Amino acid sequence: MNLQERDKKHLWHPLKQHQTHPNSLGIVKAKGCILTDEHGNEYIDAISSWYTCMFGHCNDFITSRVYQQMQTLDQIMFSDFTHEPAVKLSEELIKILPENQNRIFFNDNGSTAVEAGIKMALQYYFNKGEKRNTFIAFEDGFHGDTFGAMSVSSLSVYNGPFEDFLMDIQRIPVPNGKNNEEIAQKLQQIVSEHNVAGFIYEPLVQGAAGMKIHNAEDLNSILTICKNNDILTIADEVMTGFGKTGNNFASDEVGTKPDIICLSKALTAGLVPMSITSCTEDIYTAFLANDIAKGFFHCHTYSANPIACSAALASIELLQTEEIKDNIEYISNTHKIFATKIENHPKVTSTRHKGVILAIDLNTNAGRYGTLRDQLLTSFMDEGVFLRPLGNTVYIQPPYIITKEQLNKIYTTIEKVLDTL
Numbered sequence: 001m002n003l004q005e006r007d008k009k010h011l012w013h014p015l016k017q018h019q020t021h022p023n024s025l026g027i028v029k030a031k032g033c034i035l036t037d038e039h040g041n042e043y044i045d046a047i048s049s050w051y052t053c054m055f056g057h058c059n060d061f062i063t064s065r066v067y068q069q070m071q072t073l074d075q076i077m078f079s080d081f082t083h084e085p086a087v088k089l090s091e092e093l094i095k096i097l098p099e100n101q102n103r104i105f106f107n108d109n110g111s112t113a114v115e116a117g118i119k120m121a122l123q124y125y126f127n128k129g130e131k132r133n134t135f136i137a138f139e140d141g142f143h144g145d146t147f148g149a150m151s152v153s154s155l156s157v158y159n160g161p162f163e164d165f166l167m168d169i170q171r172i173p174v175p176n177g178k179n180n181e182e183i184a185q186k187l188q189q190i191v192s193e194h195n196v197a198g199f200i201y202e203p204l205v206q207g208a209a210g211m212k213i214h215n216a217e218d219l220n221s222i223l224t225i226c227k228n229n230d231i232l233t234i235a236d237e238v239m240t241g242f243g244k245t246g247n248n249f250a251s252d253e254v255g256t257k258p259d260i261i262c263l264s265k266a267l268t269a270g271l272v273p274m275s276i277t278s279c280t281e282d283i284y285t286a287f288l289a290n291d292i293a294k295g296f297f298h299c300h301t302y303s304a305n306p307i308a309c310s311a312a313l314a315s316i317e318l319l320q321t322e323e324i325k326d327n328i329e330y331i332s333n334t335h336k337i338f339a340t341k342i343e344n345h346p347k348v349t350s351t352r353h354k355g356v357i358l359a360i361d362l363n364t365n366a367g368r369y370g371t372l373r374d375q376l377l378t379s380f381m382d383e384g385v386f387l388r389p390l391g392n393t394v395y396i397q398p399p400y401i402i403t404k405e406q407l408n409k410i411y412t413t414i415e416k417v418l419d420t421l
């Protein structure tokens with residue numbers, strides 16, 4: 001029996017209706033931008049395996065650093081101990097994070113980074129003797145699948161069974177260049193009617209919404225209103241962090257810096273799961289007291305796992321190299337050229353791009369997980385390119401180390417598949 005057959009016996013996959021979608025393709029290896037399946041077929045990973053493997057799969061520099069770490073210190077409880085990889089990672093991150101960030105808190109994945117951010121904001125006010133119970137979030141935001149993260153997400157379309165258990169969230173529209181006044185009014189109204197602890201947002205690019213892009217100045221106006229009303233701001237940079245938008249972080253482009261930042265995905269270059277919630281010294285200070293209960297009693301067993309920290313350190317080192325910076329610029333420039341070209345395709349309604357992210361909206365009726373969307377995915381795979389459409393949106397987010405030929409093949413495959421629609 002092959003992997004696909006053996007898989008069906010005991011496994012339960014995420015985001016899947018097994019009744020209608022019983023098959024999962026067996027992947028046996030990945031190197032650079034290439035995935036190899038169990039039949040020997042190769043695919044270009046055009047979305048960096050959900051925006052994680054930005055330096056390519058099984059990157060030799062990163063794996064050798066991780067291997068060294070594995071021979072020195074594997075795991076140690078972080079509530080009582082500390083270690084070089086965590087200390088060094090905090091030093092390196094503080095150098096590149098927005099200048100107001102000063103504390104690094106470790107979690108396991110994007111959802112728990114958001115969960116910790118939400119809890120920090122709630123307890124920040126609780127410790128100051130204020131009860132605040134509301135969060136503001138964007139319409140069409142996505143922040144993860146645990147309860148807090150699910151609450152602030154509006155895109156968890158299949159939340160029916162859990163709705164009664166979600167937090168109190170007020171939503172504002174995403175800036176579109178024309179609705180700043182409307183958003184400002186809505187914000188003022190929410191502030192006057194609720195005790196708002198924080199505003200959580202995906203800065204500049206909303207990933208799961210279909211790589212929707214908004215303007216830095218418009219976002220800045222919203223953040224300014226939040227600051228003026230003592231609302232803590234939480235930037236969910238789980239997708240945008242570490243070079244995707246052309247800067248180290250999307251928040252680099254926005255004048256007003258967030259109080260809290262959530263990081264994961266590319267943080268460890270796709271090698272091992274880990275996430276970080278960073279914050280300002282002001283937030284950290286609100287947890288200092290002689291009263292133990294004012295501390296942040298939130299912990300994951302594998303917090304600051306040394307192996308994961310070493311992967312993050314190696315990846316940050318690569319991100320700072322001229323070579324990677326040049327690659328990001330190259331990808332961004334070629335995306336722009338391809339966007340202009342594909343815009344005229346009869347099946348295309350609009351395109352947008354930012355850094356290494358390119359999104360193409362189709363005038364089809366694909367549905368988020370509909371049949372046409374499945375068909376598109378299969379057609380791309382048949383051509384040797386892994387692209388995972390989000391409803392009517394096809395997007396590219398290639399590893400920074402992608403070759404010109406591979407990038408070109410992604411573009412020509414998209415054109416070819418759109419021609420058959």
Ligand SMILES: *Cc1c(COP(=O)(O)O)cnc(C)c1O
Binds near residue numbers: 143144208239265
């Ligand atoms: C992927 C993602 C998350 C959730 O991260 P997980 O590691 O899947 O829990 C949260 N926020 C954003 C913006 C994401 O893209």
